[in-house]
Amino acid sequence: MKKVLIADGLQKNAVEQLKDLGIEVIERHFEQEELGEALKEFDAVVIRSASKINKAVLDKELGGKLKLIIRGGVGVDNIDVDYAVKNGIIVKNTPNASSVSVAELAIAHIFALARFINISNVTMRDGKWNKKKYVGTEITGKTLGVVGLGRIGRETAKRAAALGMKVIYFDFIGEIPGVSEYEYYKLDELLAKSDFISLHVPYDAKQGSLIGKEEFAKMKEGAYIINCARGKVVDEAALLEALNSGKVAGAGIDVFEQEPTQNLELVSHPKVSVTPHIGASTNEAQEKIGEEVVNIIKEFFNL
Ligand SMILES: NC(=O)C1=CN([C@@H]2O[C@H](COP(=O)(O)OP(=O)(O)OC[C@H]3O[C@@H](n4cnc5c(N)ncnc54)[C@H](O)[C@@H]3O)[C@@H](O)[C@H]2O)C=CC1
Numbered sequence: 207m208k209k210v211l212i213a214d215g216l217q218k219n220a221v222e223q224l225k226d227l228g229i230e231v232i233e234r235h236f237e238q239e240e241l242g243e244a245l246k247e248f249d250a251v252v253i254r255s256a257s258k259i260n261k262a263v264l265d266k267e268l269g270g271k272l273k274l275i276i277r278g279g280v281g282v283d284n285i286d287v288d289y290a291v292k293n294g295i296i297v298k299n300t301p302n303a304s305s306v307s308v309a310e311l312a313i314a315h316i317f318a319l320a321r322f323i324n325i326s327n328v329t330m331r332d333g334k335w336n337k338k339k340y341v342g343t344e345i346t347g348k349t350l351g352v353v354g355l356g357r358i359g360r361e362t363a364k365r366a367a368a369l370g371m372k373v374i375y376f377d378f379i380g381e382i383p384g385v386s387e388y389e390y391y392k393l394d395e396l397l398a399k400s401d402f403i404s405l406h407v408p409y410d411a412k413q414g415s416l417i418g419k420e421e422f423a424k425m426k427e428g429a430y431i432i433n434c435a436r437g438k439v440v441d442e443a444a445l446l447e448a449l450n451s452g453k454v455a456g457a458g459i460d461v462f463e464q465e466p467t468q469n470l471e472l473v474s475h476p477k478v479s480v481t482p483h484i485g486a487s488t489n490e491a492q493e494k495i496g497e498e499v500v501n502i503i504k505e506f507f508n509l
């Protein structure tokens with residue numbers, strides 16, 4: 207009998223389907239220090255972003271049964287993939303399931319910032335009526351610079367274009383063949399041309415933050431930035447500086463350098479719209495993630 211650990215939660219239907227396949231399913235979150243030892247008795251583990259399967263965890267598991275790590279999500283930056291593979295453990299993710307949900311959240315942050323929805327929700331609770339202060343901006347006709355035109359970037363671009371925005375993009379692979387509806391620019395040019403910038407790239411630890419002090423300096427005066435990718439893609443200290451100087455008019459942030467974030471200066475900044483890493487947290491995305499997880503396990507163990 208195969209034994210699977212669901213460490214950070216999985217949609218109910220998917221758990222039931224795994225049990226129907228004759229799998230022993232344990233739903234339990236382990237503290238980081240206990241995780242490696244615990245993994246020894248499982249054939250597979252399913253995680254979201256809360257559990258980190260790094261070298262230290264994998265070293266404790268060595269000699270155990272683990273053969274498969276599934277990231278119920280896209281980013282595998284919380285897994286030491288190379289080290290896992292070197293030790294005969296396969297790593298899989300569910301890359302398509304949450305693209306629409308993340309794109310919708312990015313668009314939601316654009317609207318929140320453009321029309322002061324974020325800060326109105328705070329100030330009105332204090333009895334304030336800032337009608338004269340909150341003169342917003344239409345997004346129709348504005349330029350959205352999408353950084354990373356992959357699955358989520360494209361879903362975001364499609365929605366922004368449908369709302370009347372002019373979409374341009376940068377992707378480190380260069381101009382993408384077959385993409386004719388959006389113009390490609392180098393990052394520097396995109397930063398200078400965009401009214402709104404939405405980031406949809408993975409975090410590359412070797413590269414460090416993609417958007418820091420220099421990149422903020424290249425942006426239009428009063429640009430808006432949306433980060434639904436990974437916290438460390440943006441240098442939070444440089445972002446705060448840009449918000450305080452007025453260079454950046456607003457930031458929509460779903461992901462943080464440290465999670466849960468303790469950067470209350472950023473979170474409570476009046477020009478910021480925040481969500482607690484909920485890009486993939488919709489019923490639809492989680493259902494699709496559950497389906498993909500079941501399929502991966504079925505295929506991997508020939509069930
Ligand atoms: N907020 C949330 O809950 C979620 C966040 N994410 C984040 O979104 C990221 C993107 O996801 P997908 O669109 O599915 O990935 P994807 O792999 O389909 O697209 C990423 C695109 O970015 C490009 N790229 C990579 N590094 C780059 C760089 N340094 N500069 C410019 N372009 C670069 C790639 O060529 C690719 O076209 C994930 O890596 C993850 O970090 C993903 C799901 C949920």
Ligand SMILES: O=C(O)CCC(=O)C(=O)O
Pocket residue numbers: 254255278279280281282304483484485486487
């Ligand atoms: O599991 C989550 O909620 C995080 C989603 C995410 O960031 C991803 O799939 O890369």
